[in-house]
Amino acid sequence: MSDRCSAGYDRIARHYERIEKLRFGNTLQRARLSSIPSLANANSSPHVLVLGDGDGRLLEAFLKYCPTAHVTSVDASPKMIEQQRNRIPALPQHDVTWIRSPIESFVFPTSTFDIVITAFFLDCFDASQLSKLLPRIADALKPQSIWYVVDFCEPEQGPRRMWAKFWLAIMHTFFRWQTGLRSRRIVDPRPQLRDLGFEPQSEQTFHFDMIYAAVYQRQSERQRP
Template structure:
């Protein structure tokens, strides 16, 4: 099975903290305050679920759908969540979403980088169909830079997850280009670690 994070789910957050300190959490929470209080939010590939508490602690009172393909990640998410009665947990991929459901906000944190280019195009197109016309898409991830240290770290990360999770992807792609193909552009952007990690708010170009 591709992109199977069951094996490393129990130590995933710990490993991230060892390598990146608090930077990954900082990047993923940066734009949470821009989410409307009563929005209908979809989080794809949410990992161990710590971000659920972070979202509700901003004063969020809307609906949250949380999709995760890893059984162990879903289990940890439910265990760690202080607001489980307000969350619709779905074990599966984007195909498990109700086809007629629309969302005001989609969050993909370190999620799009696991796919091959063909699958990435499919995932982005499908999710875009479930985003309201005036909705926002918050994407946090790695991006390529010219720094050798960054390139070495990314090589190690992809090799590590190829071994431990049978990662489908082998390298980073240009997410901006992929969003432009569905008619979305960055309206806000935030980076850390000299540009290695970013969080962006993508909005339909018709609204810009």
């Protein structure tokens, strides 16, 4: 993400939760947290990569379920990272490393993490950007790792699809105006995740099928077709 993008998220950081709730109430947060208990129970002391968590509400909830996790949180916005830091000290113990970096220049360590969390993050990228980014994230994950995706999507057909396309277009226009994001429409990352060897373990939908929360697990090489 560019300096303009980082500056844009800095501007809206204080208002991010308020903007979200004006349109969606608590739905986005319910989606974020829908599979957090199962993720936390999957490994007693996992190494976790959190990308673009924004104001840190997901990270805060995850650490309450799994306080022994070793977390690396990467965000391009210094103001968002500041908000994350302000949430975490209230917890009794934590091991969190914050990294301020645009995702394009972040150097992913190889085969390091048990879990990666991308909540309302992948929708910031267009198809070309995602085709480069997703393999980089995958390379940072261990065998049998878990990828937790929470994001917007377009229902397959009917009035819900038209309704979702309308609101998603408005949202993309707003964030392009504020942050200069290239993305103009939702690109579904799920087919590429399958191609990278991640199989869906569970999926829930919210808000008239406009939002989904999916847990993927990486197959071992011998399990792959």
